[in-house]
Amino acid sequence: MSTVAFIGLGNMGGPMAANLIKAGFTVKVFDLVPAAMQTLAEQGALTATSACGAAAGADIVVTMLPAGKHVRSLYVTNATSSDATKGLIDVVAPGTLLIDCSTIDADSARFVAEQAASKGLEFIDAPVSGGTAGAAAGTLTFICGGSDNAFEQAQGVLNAMGGNIFHAGGPGAGQVAKICNNMLLSVLMVATSESLQMGVDHGLDPKVLSDIMKVSSGGNWTLEKYNPCPDVMESVPSSNGYQGGFMVDLMVKDLGLSQEAALLSNSSTPMGALARSLYVNHAKQGNGKRDFSSIFELFAQSEQI
Ligand code: NAD
Numbered sequence: 136m137s138t139v140a141f142i143g144l145g146n147m148g149g150p151m152a153a154n155l156i157k158a159g160f161t162v163k164v165f166d167l168v169p170a171a172m173q174t175l176a177e178q179g180a181l182t183a184t185s186a187c188g189a190a191a192g193a194d195i196v197v198t199m200l201p202a203g204k205h206v207r208s209l210y211v212t213n214a215t216s217s218d219a220t221k222g223l224i225d226v227v228a229p230g231t232l233l234i235d236c237s238t239i240d241a242d243s244a245r246f247v248a249e250q251a252a253s254k255g256l257e258f259i260d261a262p263v264s265g266g267t268a269g270a271a272a273g274t275l276t277f278i279c280g281g282s283d284n285a286f287e288q289a290q291g292v293l294n295a296m297g298g299n300i301f302h303a304g305g306p307g308a309g310q311v312a313k314i315c316n317n318m319l320l321s322v323l324m325v326a327t328s329e330s331l332q333m334g335v336d337h338g339l340d341p342k343v344l345s346d347i348m349k350v351s352s353g354g355n356w357t358l359e360k361y362n363p364c365p366d367v368m369e370s371v372p373s374s375n376g377y378q379g380g381f382m383v384d385l386m387v388k389d390l391g392l393s394q395e396a397a398l399l400s401n402s403s404t405p406m407g408a409l410a411r412s413l414y415v416n417h418a419k420q421g422n423g424k425r426d427f428s429s430i431f432e433l434f435a436q437s438e439q440i
Contacts (some may be wrong), residue, residue: 136159136160136161137160137161137194137195137291137292137327138160138162138163138192138193138194138195139155139160139161139162139163139194139195139196139197139292139409140162140163140164140165140186140189140190140193140195140196140197140225141155141162141163141164141165141175141180141189141192141199142162142164142165142166142173142186142189142190142196142197142198142199142200142209143145143166143198143199143200143201143205143237144159144165144166144168144172144174144175144199144272145166145199145380146267146270146379146380146382147199147236147263147267147270148166148199148236148268148269149224150267150270151176151197151199151236151270151275151296152164152180152197153175153178153271154212154270154273154295154296155197155292155295155296156175156178156179156180157273158295160292160295161181162175162179162181163180163181163183164180164181164182164183164189164193164423165182165183165184165185165188165189165292167304167308168297171247173228175242175307181216182294182364182437183197184250186209186223187221187222187223187225187226190223190227190231191226191227191228192228192378193227193228193231194230194231194232195231195232195233195234195289195292196227196231196232196234197234197235197236197292198210198233198234198236198237199236199237200235200237200295201237201263201385201388202239202388203237203239203240203242203243203244204243204409206235206237206239206243206244206247207243207246207247208222209222209223210222210223210224210233210235210247210250210251210258210297211224211246211247211250216257217286219387222250224247224250224251224256225254226379229255229257231256232256232257232259232285232288232289233247233251233256233258233259234258234259234261234289234292234293234392235259235260235261235262235434236262236263236277236385236386238262238263238264238308238310238313238314238317238388238389238392238393239260239262239310239392240392240395240396241280241307241308241309241310241311241314241396242261244260244280244306244307244309245307245375248260248281248306248307250308252438257281257282257284257285257288258285258306259278259279259280259281259282259285259286259289259306259309260279260281260306260307260308260309260310261278261279261280261281261289261293261309262309262310262313263276263277263278263297263313264276264278264313265297266360266361266380267379267380267381268360268370268371269297271295273295273296273297273298274298275296275297275298276297276299276300276301276311276332277293277296277297277299277300277301277309278301278303278309278310278313278316279293279301279303279305279308279309280302280303280304280305280307280308280309280310280312281298281305281306281309282305283302286302299356304382307420308329310392311396314392314396315393317386317389317390318389318390318391318404318406318407318410320356320357320408321386321389321390321407321411321414321427322406322407322409322410323355323356323357323422324357324361324363324427324428324430325409325410325413325430327348327353327355327357327358327363328363328364328428328430328431328433328434329361329429330348330353331345331362331364332342332364332431332434332435332436333434335364338434340368341362341364342367345358345362345364345367345368349413357428361428362428363375363414363428363429363430363431364431365431366418371425371428372425372426372428372429373428373429375433377425377426377428377429378425378426379426380425380426380427380428381426381427382423382424382425382427383414383417383418383422383423383424383425383426383430384418384423384424384429385427385429386404386414387411387414387415387418389409389424390407390415391411392420393407393411394408394411413430413433414427414430417429417430417433
């Protein structure tokens with residue numbers, strides 16, 4: 136079985152790495168937060184003292200980091216390494232497959248892919264959908280950009296962490312598809328929140344209203360899997376004080392990426408632009424570290440009118 140270096144053990148990366156261990160891979164982990172590595176060590180991972188230390192000797196490298204700047208820096212010039220001029224692409228063995236699962240701008244993904252190719256290495260962007268629950272259950276959707284060869288090689292390791300694995304196109308294509316998806320998700324979350332709250336304002340039970348809309352023409356993923364109204368669903372962030380899950384700050388990042396992408400292609404995205412404004416304001420109210428379904432609170436009425 137292959138050895139996988141897994142770098143970035145946050146809300147998503149931690150459970151993804153755990154699933155690789157369960158599937159029988161030898162997993163060597165690194166994160167800037169020692170406690171995150173300790174949790175994985177208790178599940179059978181080997182630990183490293185640097186990202187380069189984890190990647191050297193691995194067959195496959197998987198990264199799950201916050202944003203493009205982290206991915207560029209780690210792969211190309213690793214500021215956290217003792218030798219700040221060396222990135223992962225300088226230390227991995229020939230033939231190592233590089234897979235970045237973070238959601239980042241397509242330009243950064245293409246840049247790292249080009250830098251990797253200049254060293255004879257294959258890199259694919261493979262952002263995910265499915266949230267922390269999907270990461271824990273091993274049912275993530277992977278949306279890949281890269282060569283046919285790299286996509287084929289990645290199947291084994293991606294299958295151990297997810298179900299649906301798509302090849303969107305060449306380098307960066309996975310990121311473009313992911314940003315389209317998250318722009319849609321944000322719009323659905325805002326619209327579901329305002330609809331549920333209006334029902335509540337008129338005296339409806341949000342559980343009953345959710346059941347109705349779920350099987351009616353307004354049905355969508357947020358109603359089925361991620362209801363934003365507290366205590367409608369169990370085991371979702373809204374029933375846990377909006378802790379864990381997908382941070383508002385990360386949604387703000389993704390909506391910024393969507394608007395940058397829209398400018399580049401001269402696409403009209405009024406709903407995405409509005410969702411970005413709402414999420415930016417929500418973050419500014421101190422909600423940046425809470426789950427993105429907390430946007431529901433924007434619509435709660437302080438007093439009856
Ligand atoms: P997170 O902030 O919980 O985790 C990121 C981890 O990366 C942290 O543990 C951090 O310490 C680590 N890290 C940062 N820089 C590092 C470096 N140089 N070396 C080693 N470790 C480093 O974020 P997350 O929720 O796990 O999200 C990760 C990515 O996945 C983001 O791009 C996000 O947009 C995307 N994503 C998240 C979700 C979700 O539901 N949380 C869903 C789909 C996609």
